[in-house]
Amino acid sequence: MTQIYGHRGAKGEAPENTLSSFQKCLEHGVRRCELDLHLSRDGELMVIHDSSLKRTTGHRGKVVEHDAAELAQYDARLGGPGWPQPCPIPRLAExxxxxxxxxxQLEVKSASRERAARTVLAIQELVREYGITDRVTVTSSSREVLRALNELTPQLARGLVAEYAWLDPIKVAxxxxxxxxxxxxTLCTPERLLRAQxxxxxxxxxxxxxxALMRRLADFGADSLITDFPGLASATLGNR
Structure with missing residues (x-):
């Protein structure tokens, strides 16, 4: 049975990576999600995709240049589906x-070695605090992040995010x-899927x-799909 993950919550229906978006995902009965993390200046894990604030909040500068309390005031509904209420950037703890x-699935974007280390240690601490280590996989396309996970937080499950096949993603993973x-x-051929599994x-x-793509990938035997429309995915795959 192919599982469904809401992408940045329910990105197609609510402003991405906001509490409203994750609540929308849960309303559809989808109990798995994917999100993106950046550290604030004062070391808190903030849920936002870009390192810059511009696209989703209209503010200038980078996430890392602001403290968490300030970031939590910024309305992050720019560029998403229309939404009536402000949607602040959430802390992961919230x-x-x-x-x-x-x-x-907690995705960490590329980072320097020092920043990767601080980020994965912060994730480990928070996940332990909430007692959900077994319900979290930290993912990244960054070698620095994957190396830090391997060396500093080996008890956290980890995942490779693969967008291009210039290196064999299975070997890298x-x-x-x-x-x-x-x-x-685009990389998910039946052969590669089977080899990975x-x-x-x-x-x-x-x-x-x-x-149609949801059905095809489920037929291939994909373990899970990440989608902007978890309700649609649930309806599409639910009667299989």
């Missing part, structure tokens, strides 16, 4: 408190001791928004 997901392979849908990898395919 989502852990308010959203009962069964599983979380194995070399960092990954449990999950988040594969761009034979190596013990959970294959999570992104970003899958068309019902």
């Amino acid at each position: 989502l852990f408190e308010q959203c009962p997901f069964e599983h979380w 194995q070399s960092y001791g990954c449990h999950l392979l988040a594969l761009n849908w 034979k190596q013990g990898l959970h294959v999570s395919v992104w970003t899958v928004n068309e019902p």
